[in-house]
Amino acid sequence: MNKKPQTALIHAPRKAPQYISTVQPPLFRASTIIFNNTDALFNRSWGDDYDYSYGTHGTPTTFTLGDNIAQIEGGAYCLLAPSGLSAINLVNCCFLAQGDExxxxxxxxxxxxxxxxxxxxRCGIEVKVYNPLDAETFQPTEKAKLIWLEAAGSVTLEFPDLTGLVKKAKAHSILTALDNTWGAGLAFNAFDFGAEHLSVDMTVHALTKYPSGGGDMLMGSVVTRDKSLHRQLFRMHAIQGISISGDDAAQVQRSLASMQLRYEHQSQSALSLMNWLKQQPEFAQVLHPADPESAGHAYWKEVCRDGHSAGLVSVIFKPEYAMQDIRAFCDALSLFKLGFSWGGPLSLVMLYDLKTMRALQHTHLQQGLLVRFCIGLEHPQDLIQDIENALKQLKRPQIE
Ligand SMILES: Cc1ncc(COP(=O)(O)O)c(C=O)c1O
Known part of the structure; x- marks a missing residue:
């Protein structure tokens, strides 16, 4: 057919070779996926994990990344979502219904x-809060459907009694979902941990952090080992239209090769920082699960047997320091930038007022304002110097 220029631009005669060998897998971008013929159209299976019928269901690029994430985390199946929070919401929407606890x-x-x-x-679901350090505070009723775990927990970094909590949940046939962003599948295997080889039912991972490693994109995953749980999540994922772009998947895929090296470097730097922070008189408490004085340290040791502990460390300032002092400290930092998130190349800092953040009373936490340091890839000595300089700017409190 003699094509007009506009048509020829779309139906170009030359196609790039499809099967050359490259270091990174080829990138597929797709909303439409073209069926070879009507047989292929009518034989498609929307319920199939590797169904190539429309972009929201996935492409070889997204399936490759999903399979790799499942493998890193010790699971079998993976669904990808546009952020960690949307992966969390997928689990909540899939497994919780009116009347559930x-x-x-x-x-x-x-x-x-x-x-x-x-x-x-909005939906008549009952939310109950437990203390992750004390499995006795988890008292499920017959309406309990799901328990959320996080190891270590956000901001205060207590490592939970994973063994006690998972055993209790299993005894009551309650689904276990672990936010695995801190461990990233590297600090411990959530599907086979501890002396008793316990397993959670599913992990959620903000791939935004260590897998991406760039501090410049968002993605999340839900990993399972159980086929029937995966099928339920898969169906909810499909009907909600949750999907990610091929470009984003390719970027995370590219970063996976260096993830373990980055994670170990950031863990080591955080340990150096933690040891130095503990010597500074301005802090009432330094929070890091590898510190024997931190709450949950014994649980961390039981589960994270290779000693990994991610790149986060928090401090609680002595109560004499007011919000304006802590703000002056944060503003005086130069290498640590003020911003949310972690796992990227740039070190970050964030300040929190714990009084507004916890539902239960916690005796292991001192009074005072909290600052969380998220360690990037800079040299730890430079980071220590940065904090030391900023502490000098801090107004000394009037101690009688
Ligand atoms: C522990 C944890 N889980 C989940 C998320 C959510 O990830 P995202 O920012 O990709 O929505 C975050 C983000 O900070 C996080 O810290």
Whole structure:
């Protein structure tokens, strides 16, 4: 057919070779996926994990990334979502219905709690909060459907009694979902942990953090080992139209090769920082699960047997320091930038007022304002110097 220029631009005669070998897998971008013929159209299976019929269901690029994430985390199946929070919401929407009870650790990622409180207000789901350090505070009724775990927990970094909590949940046939962003599948295997080889039912991972490693994109995943749980999530994922772009998947895929090296470097730097922070008189408490004085240290040791502990460390300033002092400290930092998130190349800092963040009373936490340091890829000595300089700017409190 003699084509007009506009048609020829779309139906170009030359096609790039499809099967050359490259270091990174080829990138597929798709909303439409073209069926070879009507047989292929009518034989498609929307329920198939590797169904190539429309972009929202996935492409070889997204399936490759999903399979890799499942493997890193010790699971079998993976669904990808446009952010960690949307992966969390997928689990909540899939497994919770009116009248169900859901248990949440007091130190769970804040927006997860907010999402559940929203479901509580609108859909008649009951949210109950437990202390992750004390499995006795998890007292499920017969309506309990799901328990959320996070190891270590957000901001205050207590490592939970994973063994006690998972055993209790299993005894009551309650689904276990672990926010695995901190461990990233590297600190421990959530599907085979501890002396008893326990397993959670599903993990959620903000791939935004360590897998991406760039601090410049958002993605999340839900990994399972159980086929029937995966099928339920898969169906909800499909009907909600949750999907990610091929470009984003390819970027995360590219970063996976260096993830373990980055994670180990950031863990080591955080340990150096933690040891130095503990010597500074301005802090009432330094929070890091590898520190024997931190709450949950014994649980961390039981589960994270290779000694991995991610790149986060928090400090609680002595109560003499007011908000304006802590703000002056944060503003005086130069290498640490003020911003949310972690796992990227740039070190970040964030300040929190714990009084507004916890539902339960916690005796292991001192009074005072909290600052969380998220360690990037800079040299730890430079980071220590940065904090040392900023502490010099801090107004000395009037101690009688
Ligand atoms: C522990 C944890 N889980 C989940 C998320 C959500 O990830 P995202 O920012 O990709 O929505 C975050 C984000 O900070 C997080 O810290």
């Amino acid at each position: 859901v248990w949440v650790a007091d130190n769970i990622y804040g927006p997860n709690m907010e999402h559940l409180r929203n479901l509580q207000a």
